[in-house]
Amino acid sequence: xxxxxxxxxxxxxxxxxxxxxxxxxxxxxxxGERVALLGPNGAGKTTLVLHLNGILAAGRGxxxxxxxxxxxxxxxxxRRRVGIVFQDPDDQLFLGTVRxxxxxxxANLGLKGAALDRRVMDALDLVGMAxxxxxxxxxxxxxxxxxxxxxxxxxxxxxxxxxxEPSSNLDPASRRELAxxxxxxxxxxxxxxxxxxxxLELCPRSVVLSEGVVVADRPTFDVLTDDELMSAHRLExxxxxxxxxxxxxxx
Ligand SMILES: Nc1ncnc2c1ncn2[C@@H]1O[C@H](COP(=O)(O)OP(=O)(O)OP(=O)(O)O)[C@@H](O)[C@H]1O
Numbered sequence: 597x598x599x600x601x602x603x604x605x606x607x608x609x610x611x612x613x614x615x616x617x618x619x620x621x622x623x624x625x626x627x628g629e630r631v632a633l634l635g636p637n638g639a640g641k642t643t644l645v646l647h648l649n650g651i652l653a654a655g656r657g658x659x660x661x662x663x664x665x666x667x668x669x670x671x672x673x674x675r676r677r678v679g680i681v682f683q684d685p686d687d688q689l690f691l692g693t694v695r696x697x698x699x700x701x702x703a704n705l706g707l708k709g710a711a712l713d714r715r716v717m718d719a720l721d722l723v724g725m726a727x728x729x730x731x732x733x734x735x736x737x738x739x740x741x742x743x744x745x746x747x748x749x750x751x752x753x754x755x756x757x758x759x760x761e762p763s764s765n766l767d768p769a770s771r772r773e774l775a776x777x778x779x780x781x782x783x784x785x786x787x788x789x790x791x792x793x794x795x796l797e798l799c800p801r802s803v804v805l806s807e808g809v810v811v812a813d814r815p816t817f818d819v820l821t822d823d824e825l826m827s828a829h830r831l832e833x834x835x836x837x838x839x840x841x842x843x844x845x846x847x
Contacts, residue, residue: 599663600624601756601784602648602678606657609643617643619808620657625756630778630785632795632816635805636830641788644805645758648786649678662755676705679749683761685741689733694725694744697733701752719751720744723777739770743777756784763791792820793837804829 602625609618617640625631633641646652647659650666659666661677682688691697698716707715720726723743733741742762749757762778763771775797778785789795795802795816802819804812806829812819819825820839826832833839 598626601627601629601662602786603660604644604647604657605659607644607647607654607659608656609647609652610655617808618647618655621805621808621810623803623810623813625784625786627755627784628782629801630787630799632799632802633786633788633805634790634792634795634802634819634831639805639829640808641805642760643808645680645760645786645788648756648758649675649680676701676752677755678758679752679754679756680758681742681746681749681760681762683764685733685738685745688745688748689741692732693729694720694731694733694736694747695729697744698729698747698751701748705752715751715753719747722750722781723747724773739766739774742766742770743774746774746777750781750783754783756786757781759785759787759789761789761791762787763789763794792831792833796820796839796842804831806830 602623604621604623607618607621610616621644635641643652647654647666650671661674664670664673666674689697691700695716698719699712702712702715717726720729723746725740725743725747728736728740733744736744762774766774778798787799799816802814802816803810804819811829812825817839820833
C-alpha cells in the first residue's frame, strides 16, 4: 500500500475554553481520491480541516501529509502541500488583480519571472479564468471569485486540495461548472460540504463526522441511502432528491 497523501491518526483537540471538538479521529486519503467530509453543524469538520495545514495543533494524535508531519518546523512545506479553499473567496483574494493574487503564494516560494507567469496562467487555465488575469478580483462575480480562489491554491501545486463548502452561494450553472472543473483536476480532494447531491456527484467516498467522531467512512452512495445513519446524524437529502435514481456515480 502506498503512503497516504493524508494520514490523520487518533486526532483529538479541545479549544482553549475546554470544549472538546475532536475525539480520536482517523482519516486516510490516498493519491487521486476525492473524499467528502460530511456531518451536521458543530460536528468538528472545520476543526479537523484547520489541523491539516497546522492552523490548529493536535492536542493528541498526529497528521502527516505524504509522510511529512504537520508540525511547526515543516509549516511552510505543509502549507504548500495542503491547499485550503475557504468558504468565502474574499478571505483569499486581497490584492489589486487576479494575477497578483494567484502569484502571491508561488512568489513567496521563490518563483519569479517567466516561471511565475506560467504558473499563474496554468492555474487560471485550470479553472477557466485566464481571460480575467488583469481584472481586479472585486469586479468579478462571486462564482468567478470562487474559481480564482481555487486557482490561488492550485498555483502552489498542492498534493491535496481541501475545499470548504465549494458549492455554497453558487447558481446552478456555476455549481455544475465548478464540479466539472474539480473533476478535471489531477489532484487529491477533500471536500467539506452540506450539499449531499454535490458530494454524491463528485466524491466516490464520504466520511461522516458527528460530535467529533468519525461515524462512517464508506462509498457516498451507501452513506446517502443509509436512512438510519442519515437521521442519527442530522443528514438530510434535499426534497425530491433520490440517490437511487442517479444514472451514473463518480469513480
Ligand atoms: N474557537 C472556538 N472555541 C471554542 N469552541 C469552538 C471554537 N470553534 C469551534 N468550537 C466548537 O467546536 C465544535 C466543532 O466546531 P466546528 O466549527 O469544527 O464544526 P463544523 O462541523 O465545521 O460545523 P459547521 O457545519 O457548522 O461549519 C462546535 O461545538 C463549536 O461550537
